[in-house]
Amino acid sequence: xxxxxxxxxxxxxxxxxxxxxxxxxxxxxxxxxxxxxxxxxxxxxxxxxxxxxxxxxxxxxxxxxxxxxxxxxxxxxxxxxxxxxxxxxxxxxxxxxxxxxxxxxxxxxxxxxxxxxxxxxxxxxxxxxxxxxxxxxxxxxxxxxxxxxxxxxxxxxxxxxxxxxxxxxx
Numbered sequence: 001x002x003x004x005x006x007x008x009x010x011x012x013x014x015x016x017x018x019x020x021x022x023x024x025x026x027x028x029x030x031x032x033x034x035x036x037x038x039x040x041x042x043x044x045x046x047x048x049x050x051x052x053x054x055x056x057x058x059x060x061x062x063x064x065x066x067x068x069x070x071x072x073x074x075x076x077x078x079x080x081x082x083x084x085x086x087x088x089x090x091x092x093x094x095x096x097x098x099x100x101x102x103x104x105x106x107x108x109x110x111x112x113x114x115x116x117x118x119x120x121x122x123x124x125x126x127x128x129x130x131x132x133x134x135x136x137x138x139x140x141x142x143x144x145x146x147x148x149x150x151x152x153x154x155x156x157x158x159x160x161x162x163x164x165x166x167x168x169x170x
Contacts, residue, residue: 001135008125015097016117024101037099039169041092042162048092049155051085052148054078059144085151086123092158093120112157119150 034040058078061070096116104110126143129135163169 001129001132001139004125004128004132007128008121008123010121011124012117012121015093015120016102016114019097019113019117020102022097022101024103025099034170037095038162039166041095042159043170044088044092045155046159046163048085048088049151049159051081051088052151052155054081055085055144056148059141063141089119089151089154108157108161112154115150115153115157119147119154122146122150 034043055078057066058070058074058081060066061068061074062078064070093116096113102113104113122143126140126147129139129143132139
């Protein structure tokens with residue numbers, strides 16, 4: 001478990017160092033239909049959070065926490081909701097890293113920056129640990145919980161903040 005966790009830590013640190021050294025350009029993504037990059041990243045993060053909730057529900061079904069046996073469709077829904085959630089975060093991360101770079105302008109922004117680095121590091125560690133048959137049973141729930149918690153906190157410090165201060169802006 002040391003190598004996957006070490007790689008995850010390395011990913012978190014590398015993203016943080018890049019963000020700190022890179023001077024933000026101010027623009028990165030402008031998705032059709034959105035008024036700004038911040039609006040796009042807020043809605044993409046909100047969508048990723050919805051898929052993360054599906055991840056949590058399906059994981060709880062697979063681990064027998066909701067009663068009844070989970071079938072192959074539950075496992076498939078779990079895999080695909082995770083893939084979609086992470087894919088939705090990639091343009092958000094590109095925008096944050098390229099357009100904004102590092103910022104500690106407020107506690108919210110600093111927390112958001114650190115959580116973004118942590119999210120991708122935890123995700124990488126989880127994916128590397130996923131194929132390990134010798135890993136203890138607690139590993140996947142713990143790392144899945146770390147990824148879910150980080151994405152939830154990112155959602156709260158970005159989407160919820162943006163939509164509560166700017167309204168339902170697209």
